[in-house]
Amino acid sequence: MTTFVTMDKLINYLLEFGQLNQQQIDLIQRKAQVLELKKGEYFSEAGKIPKQVAFIKEGIFRVCYYNSKGDEITKYFIDENNFAVDIKSFNQKIPSSEYVQAVIDCSLLVFSTESLNDLSATIIQWDGIINKITEKALIEKVNKLSPMLAEDATTRYLKFLEKFPNLANRIPLSYLASYLGITQSSLSRIRKSI
Amino acid sequence: MTTFVTMDKLINYLLEFGQLNQQQIDLIQRKAQVLELKKGEYFSEAGKIPKQVAFIKEGIFRVCYYNSKGDEITKYFIDENNFAVDIKSFNQKIPSSEYVQAVIDCSLLVFSTESLNDLSATIIQWDGIINKITEKALIEKVNKLSPMLAEDATTRYLKFLEKFPNLANRIPLSYLASYLGITQSSLSRIRKSI
DNA sequence: AAAAATATTTGCCATTTGGCAAATAATGAA
DNA sequence: TTCATTATTTGCCAAATGGCAAATATTTTT
Numbered sequence: 001m002t003t004f005v006t007m008d009k010l011i012n013y014l015l016e017f018g019q020l021n022q023q024q025i026d027l028i029q030r031k032a033q034v035l036e037l038k039k040g041e042y043f044s045e046a047g048k049i050p051k052q053v054a055f056i057k058e059g060i061f062r063v064c065y066y067n068s069k070g071d072e073i074t075k076y077f078i079d080e081n082n083f084a085v086d087i088k089s090f091n092q093k094i095p096s097s098e099y100v101q102a103v104i105d106c107s108l109l110v111f112s113t114e115s116l117n118d119l120s121a122t123i124i125q126w127d128g129i130i131n132k133i134t135e136k137a138l139i140e141k142v143n144k145l146s147p148m149l150a151e152d153a154t155t156r157y158l159k160f161l162e163k164f165p166n167l168a169n170r171i172p173l174s175y176l177a178s179y180l181g182i183t184q185s186s187l188s189r190i191r192k193s194i
Numbered sequence: 195m196t197t198f199v200t201m202d203k204l205i206n207y208l209l210e211f212g213q214l215n216q217q218q219i220d221l222i223q224r225k226a227q228v229l230e231l232k233k234g235e236y237f238s239e240a241g242k243i244p245k246q247v248a249f250i251k252e253g254i255f256r257v258c259y260y261n262s263k264g265d266e267i268t269k270y271f272i273d274e275n276n277f278a279v280d281i282k283s284f285n286q287k288i289p290s291s292e293y294v295q296a297v298i299d300c301s302l303l304v305f306s307t308e309s310l311n312d313l314s315a316t317i318i319q320w321d322g323i324i325n326k327i328t329e330k331a332l333i334e335k336v337n338k339l340s341p342m343l344a345e346d347a348t349t350r351y352l353k354f355l356e357k358f359p360n361l362a363n364r365i366p367l368s369y370l371a372s373y374l375g376i377t378q379s380s381l382s383r384i385r386k387s388i
Numbered sequence: 389a390a391a392a393a394t395a396t397t398t399g400c401c402a403t404t405t406g407g408c409a410a411a412t413a414a415t416g417a418a
Numbered sequence: 419t420t421c422a423t424t425a426t427t428t429g430c431c432a433a434a435t436g437g438c439a440a441a442t443a444t445t446t447t448t
Binding site: 067073127131134139141147150178180181 | 261267270285321325329332336341342344373374375
């Protein structure tokens with residue numbers, strides 16, 4: 001069955017955080033919807049209440065917002081085998097202040113709020129698994145951001161290259177520069193100097 | 195009773211995240227231990243498995259570590275009305291890579307691993323409340339760190355002053371400079387220029 | 389109070405990064 | 419393919435920050 005292959009990554013990922021029997025796995029698979037996003041398309045937008053959570057099967061997202069100066073800032077990138085959502089807005093059902101955008105073509109498995117509620121009500125371990133995933137993802141964000149402050153821009157760029165070796169030259173400079181906390185021209189010069 | 199006053203802040207804080215009846219509140223109060231830490235003392239240390247969680251009733255902590263160059267880096271500050279713990283190490287029971295230190299005299303309410311297990315087993319809402327608290331704290335850390343990259347050092351310092359108006363001149367320059375991602379001499383010059 | 393130890397400030401200069409505009413390159417539309 | 423649009427690079431110079439050592443200031447110990 002195609003479905004098995006399609007969902008394999010998701011199920012394996014979930015199983016890292018807790019046990020699930022076949023019946024539960026089947027239910028999860030039935031609740032997930034396949035979604036393809038083209039490069040540049042938005043998964044969710046600032047001002048709207050997020051109604052879905054995405055598991056990134058393939059591709060890369062970025063989360064971005066506009067700061068008080070009006071600059072577009074890339075807050076972080078999310079790569080495959082991770083969930084993506086503005087978790088605060090999603091949980092509290094308040095409009096998001098961020099955009100979640102596909103920076104390359106993405107294959108997603110999407111869960112609606114209702115599906116997640118069903119899973120939570122039906123699968124006793126579900127909330128525990130989701131909490132572990134959420135916590136891990138947030139800790140990783142903190143631990144990635146925190147050292148950046150102490151590093152110079154070149155080091156931050158090199159670390160980005162390590163993490164996303166194929167991405168740096170395929171996305172607009174502006175995405176990356178604002179993530180690294182530098183201007184586009186500085187990033188251009190750093191690229192040249194390496 | 196003294197205990198009531200002592201625990202008020204904690205209980206009110208918990209009640210923000212879920213409901214608790216009086217019996218449950220009493221149990222929580224019995225499980226909490228008062229602990230006073232003097233400025234400079236450590237609540238937990240790198241290399242050790244954290245065995246306690248602190249609720250900061252009064253005072254301020256910082257979380258710090260040594261980077262690959264051997265510099266001591268202040269990762270963030272935690273102020274009163276918050277829980278403090280290296281959550282990853284605590285949950286996974288692995289040695290921490292961070293120090294948690296009182297930057298001024300602190301009054302804490304401390305829960306041991308065993309107490310937390312008891313509370314989790316006895317109070318049905320406990321895990322939910324703790325998960326909400328954890329998630330909120332982590333989201334706040336991300337949202338504080340993230341914009342810092344795009345701001346210059348003076349702005350970061352001014353924001354720190356806003357958040358901790360009385361702290362800046364009472365702690366070593368090194369704590370603050372490494373948090374802001376600048377050298378001590380740069381911070382000294384920024385202070386002078388304001 | 390004096391001496392010692394520690395922390396902070398300052399001078400001097402190097403390096404990094406920013407700001408802006410023009411030049412060049414890459415992309416997309418006609 | 420050519421033109422128009424958009425993105426990136428580059429030159430020029432200014433501003434921010436770093437590095438290091440010496441000078442002060444502050445704190446701690448005797």
